[in-house]
Amino acid sequence: MDWSSNRPVYHVFVKGGPGGNLYSYGQGATKDWGLTAPINDNNDQVYAASHVTFYYTEEIEEVIEPLQLTSVCSDQRGKARFRVYNPNSFDLDFSYENVDNNNVGGTGTALAEDYTFFYVDAADNAANTTKLYWEGGSTVKASSNQYCKYEVTVIKEWQNSSNEVIDPPDNWVVIVEENGNTHNLGPANVSANFWLEFDQTFTVNETIEGYSPREPASSTGKMFISTALPINSRDRTYTRVVYTW
Structure with missing residues (x-):
């Protein structure tokens, strides 16, 4: 036979x-x-x-679960940022294109059972709809066109000559200004919390009533400027304004 x-x-x-x-x-x-x-x-x-x-042996066809595409805030001007989740137990290559910006795009690898991020050049005044392709499938998502924000905590702290924290004088004031909002800090309120986009700035102005700028205890007119640079919207930055008494 x-x-x-x-x-x-x-x-x-x-x-x-x-x-x-x-x-x-x-x-x-x-x-x-x-x-x-x-x-x-x-x-x-x-x-x-x-x-x-x-x-x-029966040939078992490998089943590819669809990749999941989500628009997330961007920490780069002129870029839309997306997150890809791969539910499969193996890495999966993908490509992407922004259909609202001359189909600019690129390629990447979605890590197994993990999140992968990519950026695509964004067009002004557009949804920046981005298509994601992988073997046997595709999906599409419009960008949120949002920039990342993060929480800023401004803390006023007084120290003595031994660098020990002490109670502040009764008459000092800290004014935090950001995005047109003002936060007043005093002896009963030694910190201020607010949110900023990643590249916006805020200022801290300190005044102490009864002191002139020439005296050691005075910080009148002192200004602190910070630029926020977060990785994601849950980051918190502490700005500590320290004055030695």
């Missing part, structure tokens, strides 16, 4: 008479010839084959 197959066969059992012959092929074979049933010891003739069994 001869046979051929379009997939690997690992064993063939040729049944004849009271038994059969088993042919094994190690890593698998796709053809063979000259297979027979056992020999009949009574007449030294080969038993007629009653049936033949082939042993092979």
Whole structure:
């Protein structure tokens, strides 16, 4: 008996008479010839084959779960930022394009069961709709066109000459200005919290009533300017304004 197959066969059992012959092929074979049933010891003739069994492995098609695309805040001007989640147990290559900006885009690799981020050049006054492609699938998402914000905490702290924190004088004031809003800090309120976009600035102005700028205890007119540079919208930056008493 001869046979051929379009997939690997690992064993063939040729049944004849009271038994059969088993042919094994190690890593698998796709053809063979000259297979027979056992020999009949009574007449030294080969038993007629009653049936033949082939042993092979079903090919399991790898199922790719869809990638998940989310628009997130950007920490770069002129760029839209997206997050890709890969629910699969293996890395998956992808490509992307901004259909609202001449299809500019790029490629990346979504890490298995993890988040991956990418940036795409953004067009002004557009949704910056971005398409994501991977093997066997695609998805699309418009950008939120939002820039990241982060929380800023301004703390007024007084220290003595030994750098020990002490209670502040009763008459000092700290004014924090950001985005047109003003936060007044005094002895009963030694910190201010507010949110900034990543590249906006805020100022801190300190005044102490009854002191002139020439006296050591005075910080009249002193200004602190900070630029916010977060990685994501949950970052907090502490700005500590320290004055030695």
